[in-house]
Amino acid sequence: MRAVRTLGILLAGGGSFAAWLSLAGGVVPLLDPLASFLPLFGSIILFGLLLARRRLISTIIAALLGLAPVMIGLWPELTRTIPVAPQEAPKIRLLTHNVWRKNPNPADTAQAIIDARPDVLMLQEAGGSFRPLLAALGEHLPYATKCPAVCDLAIFSRWPIVDSGYFFRDSKGRKFGPPVLWARIAGPDGRAFTAATLHYTHPTSRAQAVQRRDVARALARIDRDALIVAGDMNLTPWAAAMREQDRALAPLVRMTRALPSWPRALPVLPIDHLYAGPRWGLVSARRLPATGSDHRPILVTVARR
Template identity: 25%
Template sequence: MFAILTTLTLVTVCLVVVTVLPMTRITHWFVRDMDFPRFQIAVVAIVLMVAQSVVLDAHHPLRWLLAGVTLICLAVQLWWILPYTRLWKKEVKTASESDPSQQLTILTSNVLTPNRNAEALIDLVHTHKPDIVVTLESDQWWQDQLAVLETELAYSVKCPLDNLYGMHLYSRLPFDEEEVAFLVEDDVPSIHLRLQLRTGDNVRMHFIHPAPPSPTENTSSSERDSELVIVAKSVAETTEPVVVTGDLNDVAWSATTRLFRKISGLLDPRIGRGMFNTFHADYFFLRWPLDHLFHSDHFTLKSIQRLPSIGSDHFPLLTTLVFTPINGADQVGLACEADDKALAQAIADDQQVEKHDVPLH
């Protein structure tokens, strides 16, 4: 019994560590990566509570202490992830309008550079006929393969790179003021443009893919966080319709993504609808939402769905927005407090970047 008690105690201590550490402002990759598996940690907490209840004597004082600590950890994890379930109120309204001229369909796909199954992505484009296709991690080989899309998607921006940060955009709709920018790191691009909808209205669009905190890339999240912050600060000051999409290398429920939503004022259509886990495509038990789409209250949502695998480690994400400025005007996201603004500024200052670095500012 002593060995079992010791084991359950050690597991509970580990649960406390992985729950508390992400609540700090430590930017080291090891800490920030604990933001990712909150659902998996919640499952572990539930299993641990069951084990504590079944194995330990009901009269043992440690049983109730361990169970109480585990319950608190579970509650913390659920606080972060429950908004991304159907138990939560939707942040973005479901569109009631069906006029095709008001719709904007975007397919976001991290293709994984060494993946050579371009035909699978091309088939998805032909099937779903999105207005915009944005690819991440696309190099020159992918650019050559995707050239067939240009008969349907005549407008494009191309930035082929072989460093896992290439980016391509193909559009059925015209745009101007397009610019490829390197906001924080010299080899990590983003695409910015002003798109014209079929209604004649313009939408400010930002396609981003900041580098993740990891032992093989950036040892801290500072670069990723600062890119998200300056884009958020930039769009916060505009009254134009806005869409931001891409692989943020951050989960939807992290403190950094929440800060992005607070500062930008943009809405997350997944709130109240589901997690839409796009990574990792090969491991069902290790999946979380890394590919994102945020938008201003000018839009409501017709649909959002994860598409089948194309051989990448990411699933593509397909989202159809409807331009309904009047109906969407009362949609409310996260409130931004003075402390949030101060934190955002500190993050930007750390990398010596600012909102004016973002095109279309």
């Protein structure tokens, strides 16, 4: 019995220490990836307190001290405002999915995407084993972007794509910014909008900070009113880097709220996201069932405000 209590104290103490440490990610970027596991730290703290079986008052104090950093990290995500779309407005179904280069069952993944009936599809890691299935998607979503051989991104649309590129272009046609696949789509109401997809590297890499900075600077140079940006961002909502990106991409608003999408079997990390400009309001956002990928697809329905 004493060993069980000792284990509980160690779990609660260790979880609490890790949770408090993760809050320092805004000052020490190397600690920021810890914040991705804040909900897990909270579960470990509660389980540890259950095993410790201390007196009620001691348990309450320990819970408050241990869970405080968890709530500090999660609360902004749970309470932030997402604009809502008018119910009568024409709806657009947007699906973002990292289909995984090593997908062992790409045919099932493609069928799951088709069954979801998206109007606009944004894919990451669309090379590798999934590349032969792109033609099958084209039978259901007839308009698609063209991407260089080095690019593993893809955008499909139910409506005509009037322009697209792997880099943004200025008024003189000169490329600028990082490689972001984008498509200018003629919407169902006759008004065009731009959809873009990207894939960040892992948060422990310094390259991701450069990617996020370059993306924010590039998006600041284009019209963002009706812009949609989605992809595998390898960031969770409770990371300081995600909060920094939310501010940097304003007036775009992240329409996905704490939707765990990785890993496939037991999703615990919300790392696939979708942002939309001020012209859009949210109808719904949900995670779809697992496919052959190691990520779950995310389906977001929006409408013009």
